[in-house]
């Protein structure tokens with residue numbers, strides 16, 4: 210079983226607004242409303258891909274009830290701690306005329322120490338039946354930024370593989386507690402290592418820098434694919450570098466919100482079903498790319514993912530990190 214953790218769950222509203230301009234009144238031409246937060250998106254894609262998954266985290270108020278009910282309608286198993294304050298609503302505006310995206314994410318509810326304790330209890334219980342746990346997304350208010358780091362250490366004792374995609378202080382602390390995999394996007398990775406990346410050599414080097422900070426493996430997601438530094442899985446400890454991308458022109462993105470979540474779900478589903486690192490990265494990139502064809506986050510069409518696999522290029526950069 211794969212467990213996904215979303216502490217700052219959301220209802221995601223995605224609005225398609227042609228010629229979007231600040232300070233103007235607009236009407237949407239299309240919109241979706243879906244349960245979200247990064248871990249929820251990862252869970253939805255894992256379910257679509259047929260991987261066994263349970264989504265957990267914190268959900269509160271009428272919004273929390275809606276998130277849980279909608280996951281149930283999608284047959285995504287979930288077990289959330291219900292909290293007193295209302296879960297958030299996040300809004301993404303996609304302008305189909307320019308392809309530009311504007312995201313407004315609420316901070317999220319205040320969480321009490323008792324609610325955090327209930328969650329930790331629940332996760333440690335669920336972890337007994339899990340092989341992988343994905344921690345994804347920001348933290349709601351009043352949750353200690355050390356929480357992912359703490360849980361990574363706890364889950365290591367239970368032999369659960371840990372995967373993290375977050376940013377800021379929670380990410381910095383999580384990386385130091387030596388998770389199996391971290392998967393930031395480029396901006397999150399730049400924040401983590403403390404400098405900007407100017408070219409592919411910098412990006413290749415960056416995944417090594419992230420591993421030096423503590424992560425065992427690092428995958429940095431890009432709009433067209435990823436850079437990764439992975440352990441081979443054959444018992445040898447020599448890591449390998451990968452640059453994986455969709456062939457130029459193979460796909461025209463419609464909305465990229467949540468494509469990193471679709472990547473992560475595809476990668477995790479494939480890797481933990483026993484596929485090679487290289488095939489799993491390629492499958493993840495195909496999932497991320499296919500998800501850009503849908504207006505809402507965390508949606509993929511598995512048949513189109515299979516077709517896209519023929520358009521994925523894998524390189525093995527030689528930069529030594």
Ligand SMILES: O=P(O)(O)OC[C@@]1(O)O[C@H](CO)[C@@H](O)[C@@H]1O
Nearest residue numbers: 245246247299314346347467506
């Ligand atoms: O505010 P966070 O937790 O960092 O990100 C939340 C979020 O923007 O990420 C997902 C897309 O990746 C959306 O479903 C969701 O609204």
